[in-house]
Amino acid sequence: MKHVEQVRILKRLQTLHKQQLHQEMVGETVFLEVDRYYRDDILRLEEETVFHDYPLVVGHVSQIPRKGDYFICDWKKLPVVVVRGHDDTVRAFFNVCRHRGARLADDPTGNLKLFVCPYHGWSYDLDGKLRNITKKECFPGVNPCEHNLVELPTEVDFGLIWIHPGSTQMFSPREYLGPFAEDLDSFGIAELVSYKKVESVKTANWKLLIKTYLEGYHVPFLHKDTLAAAFRKGVLCYDEHDRHIRLAAARTNFEHVAKIPEDEWNILDYASVYYSFFPNCFFIMHPDYVSLSMFWPLSPDETLWTHNMLYQPDRFKGEKGQAALEKRFRFTNDVVFDQEDFAISEGIQSSLRSRANRTHILGLEEGLLVRFQHNIDTAMAGEKVRAAD
Ligand code: FES
Ligand SMILES: [Fe+2]
Numbered sequence: 001m002k003h004v005e006q007v008r009i010l011k012r013l014q015t016l017h018k019q020q021l022h023q024e025m026v027g028e029t030v031f032l033e034v035d036r037y038y039r040d041d042i043l044r045l046e047e048e049t050v051f052h053d054y055p056l057v058v059g060h061v062s063q064i065p066r067k068g069d070y071f072i073c074d075w076k077k078l079p080v081v082v083v084r085g086h087d088d089t090v091r092a093f094f095n096v097c098r099h100r101g102a103r104l105a106d107d108p109t110g111n112l113k114l115f116v117c118p119y120h121g122w123s124y125d126l127d128g129k130l131r132n133i134t135k136k137e138c139f140p141g142v143n144p145c146e147h148n149l150v151e152l153p154t155e156v157d158f159g160l161i162w163i164h165p166g167s168t169q170m171f172s173p174r175e176y177l178g179p180f181a182e183d184l185d186s187f188g189i190a191e192l193v194s195y196k197k198v199e200s201v202k203t204a205n206w207k208l209l210i211k212t213y214l215e216g217y218h219v220p221f222l223h224k225d226t227l228a229a230a231f232r233k234g235v236l237c238y239d240e241h242d243r244h245i246r247l248a249a250a251r252t253n254f255e256h257v258a259k260i261p262e263d264e265w266n267i268l269d270y271a272s273v274y275y276s277f278f279p280n281c282f283f284i285m286h287p288d289y290v291s292l293s294m295f296w297p298l299s300p301d302e303t304l305w306t307h308n309m310l311y312q313p314d315r316f317k318g319e320k321g322q323a324a325l326e327k328r329f330r331f332t333n334d335v336v337f338d339q340e341d342f343a344i345s346e347g348i349q350s351s352l353r354s355r356a357n358r359t360h361i362l363g364l365e366e367g368l369l370v371r372f373q374h375n376i377d378t379a380m381a382g383e384k385v386r387a388a389d
Contacts, residue, residue, distance in 0.1 A: 037300065214366075
């Protein structure tokens with residue numbers, strides 16, 4: 001993030017704090033119908049549009065550092081294997097044999113010289129070329145060149161691996177993120193290393209889970225014994241670019257910024273910065289580690305949540321450093337996200353069909369939930385943002 005931008009955000013937070021406001025307000029009170037969190041037809045449409053027409057983050061390059069390393073996309077509805085080829089290029093293929101469709105790579109991660117289908121032994125190079133058809137004489141008229149693995153457009157940018165399920169052409173994550181791309185560059189995401197990635201199924205709609213991140217209103221209440229102490233009562237400002245949202249939340253030491261010269265201001269010393277990258281990726285920037293969460297719908301009421309913590313290796317050296325990192329991971333992953341934010345979402349989901357609430361009431365500090373929903377609704381209606389193609 002450009003320094004001038006960091007200063008601009010910190011000043012906005014100062015102004016909010018002075019005005020005794022907690023969050024920049026958005027629009028008006030909105031009554032949002034809750035059936036969008038449990039209707040099958042809505043999920044189907046979301047899958048056909050928001051999970052199809054836009055680039056998706058599927059991982060970080062540090063998950064596959066060596067040639068031949070691969071991982072399988074966490075979302076089984078997108079059966080893709082991502083592999084680093086012998087030429088060091090990262091590619092994504094449907095993890096589906098061209099003969100009769102068996103899964104080629106079965107383990108979630110691993111290292112391969114080539115893909116060998118477990119069913120009848122057809123083999124493919126890591127660049128997707130069909131190398132060998134066993135009992136070739138039994139396949140008269142089959143030209144191997146025409147049956148390479150089906151490749152999806154894949155880009156590596158900011159150290160993140162992106163695929164585009166609905167495109168046959170290359171795309172630009174940089175263009176997709178607009179001004180936020182520069183933030184990721186300056187935060188050095190590409191140099192980070194994956195510490196640990198965990199996944200679990202949450203019994204809540206994927207949108208409900210993401211929406212827990214989009215307001216600071218709940219922080220002093222839900223997180224009163226945990227996060228609340230670290231933040232300035234949820235003083236929070238935001239920016240948007242197309243369907244992406246950036247939030248900055250003032251930390252408890254935030255007032256100290258007024259005591260040092262502006263040219264020494266470093267936003268991560270005084271605020272946490274969050275990004276909701278449309279549609280399902282949520283980034284939290286801490287000074288020395290990053291939480292990268294993705295939300296993959298399994299059904300209207302179930303979501304696969306993957307959480308990948310990325311860190312700066314030189315900030316967590318040796319046994320002591322690793323123990324400190326593990327402590328942070330457990331606190332963030334197990335306590336704040338799992339036992340607080342997502343436990344609340346699961347409770348909400350469990351009573352959605354009760355008809356106690358036909359709508360949820362979103363106040364002025366919860367306007368970003370409305371914006372996020374609007375972004376999904378317009379994507380479902382086929383309105384594309386200019387950089388998404
Ligand atoms: S399905 Fe892969 S070789 Fe037959
Ligand atoms: Fe929260």
